[in-house]
Amino acid sequence: MNQNSSLSSSGMMGSGGFGFDQFSNNFSIKTKQIESINKMLSLKSESSSSNNNNNNNKAISGWQEVWKVLIFDTHCSNIIAPILTKGALRNQGVTLYLPLHSDRQPIQDVPAIYFVLPTSDNIKRIAEDCKNKLYDNIYLNFASKLSNQLMEELATLTIQSDSVSMISKVYDQFLNFISLENDLFVLNNPRDSYLSFNDTRIKDTQAQENIDMVVDSLFSVLVTLGVVPIIRAPKNSAAEMIALALEKRISTTLQSSGGSNVFSNMNEMGSQLSSFYRPVLILLDRNVDLSVCLHHPWTYQALVHDVLNMSLNQVRIDVTQNGQTSKKSYGLDSSSDSFWSSNTGAAFSSVAGEIKSQINEYYQQMEKLQQITDIKLDDSDDFDNNNKKSNENKTKGLGNLVQEMDEKKRLIDIHTNLATDLTKNIRDRQIDCFFAMEESIITRSLTDKKELHSLITSPIVGETGGRGTLEDKIRLLIIYFLSTKNVPQSEMDQYEDALTKMGADLSTLDFFKKTKAFNESLTAIANVNQSSTQSSNTASGKIGGFMQMMTSVTGYQGVESFTNFFQQGVRALLPKSKDLFVTRIVESIMDLKNTLDADYLYLDPKIQNKSNVPKRTTPFKEAIVFTVGGGNYVEYQNLQDFSKKHNKKIIYGSNELLTSKEFLNQIKNLNKN
Structure with a gap:
């Protein structure tokens, strides 16, 4: 038997010169x-x-x-x-x-x-x-x-x-990883990653196995991309141990016979570029920011994941047609679904308006197609009895148009059904109100504690005056506790008593109380600029009336309410400028700011003399950001917004993408230990 190290596909570049844009086009984990x-x-x-x-x-x-x-x-x-x-x-x-x-x-x-x-x-x-x-x-x-x-x-x-x-x-x-988007991947390992990397009772052998699994998958990512990055990671963390092990494996591979070929993903010209435009791999511990795992999302993709439990780009929901309700599964692929690709990071309210626009466009195109079809059928002169080939082409052209419209209709149906299900959940749980309150807390613009009190202490969904599930209330209370300095004990007691009477398990809150170190990173998130605060205040005023407008969303007729909402300035729902804590770290590292040098490792697998590693002098254009212990779509989208704004390429990855429910369950199990 012969064992060969598989090379990723060549990724050939054009022969007419080269530049950063051409190299960046290859910086797509899914494509590769x-x-x-x-x-x-x-x-x-x-x-x-x-x-x-x-x-x-x-x-x-x-x-x-x-x-x-x-x-x-x-x-x-x-x-x-x-x-x-x-x-x-x-x-x-x-x-x-x-x-x-x-x-x-x-x-x-x-x-x-x-x-x-x-x-x-x-x-x-x-x-x-x-x-x-x-x-x-x-x-x-x-x-x-x-x-x-x-x-x-x-x-x-x-x-x-x-x-x-x-x-x-x-x-x-x-190839030991899962690509979900061109700039998003997860590992193909057992779940409960936060628990695995934070359980103090775990055996040394299991801890090492957890590290080895991450190293193996990250090595696969780098081989597939064909890059040998600079590695940065915070000291005294699981991320540091992974960084050191990964650097060792890359260095050992490069020194081995034929080892450099493992990363030769390009032709000679591409290899020259990859040497000059090396990306940075930033490994971060999940504990650097936990509130983002609890925050109620408001963008389309994040909502589908957190509310509808999307997994590996598949989502399964109840769909009612002709009075009959059945389960339907949808695959959401950005490469084949233009609507999904264009709206994953959009506020849900604007997505509603886009759905309405797509429906109107579909009907207009169908009317035109019907007119063309009628003309073709009625006008015999349009067909040449002596030119069979020409007639076949005309018929084929009409057939292609019909297929295109069928596909457009299929995508509209998918996203109308998803929007309908999301709208029902938002209405029942008042997710819009929880989102607005959390935004005001994180941006330190909270002025209405009566609304906070109401959201936490009101009955749960299904009861008279119900607002949110127990999980919704606990998420809000934890964010308030972690993001607010000196919360009066009497106030906390009041909230905890109310939740306990509703049957809430407050062990997750107890965990955060014991872990005071998290407060520092969460406080940093609150230091957004004044413009963010102003936009958040505006958003809060508009979100409140959301569900009053989104009523009776069934089929295409119900989407009329989407348009009403769209016309009332829903694009201001999210703060215009709010970089999350992870995004700020990434910006600092990519732009070579000195604020993190003392606390972060700087590793270069290509350098054999580890005691004298030369530092990079030009800012990074590409980065691979990996959170150890779980990631989420809110963080991913925030990084993509930053990358587009600053003309950078950022690939986001983690052990798994956690819904808030999954994250809280892991915290609960961790607290039991």
Whole structure:
């Protein structure tokens, strides 16, 4: 068996000169991962290769046109699902895809591509498949590096069954992460990441395993992008341990024979650029800002995630049609859904207006299409009886228009249904009021404590005068406690007594009370400029009437209320300028400000003399920001807003993207320990 280090796809650049913009176009984690997976599936590099150990050698060419079977484990299924559709797999010649650990029948004369995690269980099953000769030959692709121990295990098992010849090639693909957007990724590891990195009772072996999993995935991210970054991380934190381990792995790889090829994602010209425009990898501990994990969101993507529990770009909601309610699942892909791509970071109120605009545009286009169709059908002169080709083209053109309108209608239906479900949740829970109150607290513009008192102490949803769920109230109280200096104990007692009588579990609040260190970072968030405070005050006044306008949202007729709201200046709902704490750290590091130098490591994996690492003198244009212990869409969107404003490229990643409910549950479990 031959084991090759898989290279990410070439990412060729244009020959007519080069510059930062061209290099930045390659700084897309989703695009690069798709390219790497497509290369794996097409096996183009194997068209002229042969395996000396393969007794079933056949002249293979045009691999992308050959029927193939894709075998994957659950881990790698999660990697593929958000980025490749069934149609995309068919385009690569994959006609059948099956789970590794399932009962599978032999398929003769068909090659199989395995995409799995390197584990002992997977190795044993692969060896069993080889023994049973399920396929013509096998191409093994591991999501991360196959260890020598597992390689030896595979060799031993296949030698024992005399089936070594079944395996054509073995690749380390370095694809052990999940891309959700061009600038967003998560790790493909067990959940409860905040608990894993903050539980003081965890064993040393488990703690090291947690670090190793993050290092392995971040290494995959860097290999896929084809970059060797400068690494920054706060000292005395889990982020520091990950940074040091990652630097060591990169340095060791670069020093090994052929190691530099692992990161050669580009041609020669691209490599020159990557040396000059090296990104910075900023590793941050989740504890640097916890309030953002509790804040009620107001942007579209963040709401869909937090309220509708979107996972891996999939969301499942109740949809009512013709009086019948059923569950529907939607895949939300920015590359194929222009509405989603354009509105993920928009305030929900403006999204409502956009939906109305899309509906109006759809009906106008349908009217025009109907007119064209009527003319074509009525005007026989438009068709040439002697020119069959011309008539076919005209008919095909009409067919394409109809397909385009069907797709537009499908997307409108999706986002109307999502908006309807979100609107119901916002109305029932008064999420708009909680959002406005939290904004005023964080920006230190709180003037109406009566509203704060009402939101916390009023009955819960479902009861007379109910405002919010118990979780909504606890989130608000924690944000108030952490973001406000010297909250009177009598006031806290009043709120806690009210919540306890409602049946609330206040163990999460107890946790934050014990962890005073968080207050410093949260206080820093409150120091926004005056313009932010003013815009927040304006927003608070407008949010209050939100649900009074958003009534009876069913189908397209209900979207009329969206327009009314849109016309009343809803674009001011969010502060115009409010960089979150993580964004401020990123700005400081990318612009080479000296404020963090004493507290943050500066690591360069390319430099062997670690005692004398030269510092960069020009600001960074690209950054990979990774939060250890969980991330969220609010933080992600804030970074993207910053990057667009300052002409930078920022990729955001974390162990997982947490909803507020998931985060509070982890805090609750942590407090039990």
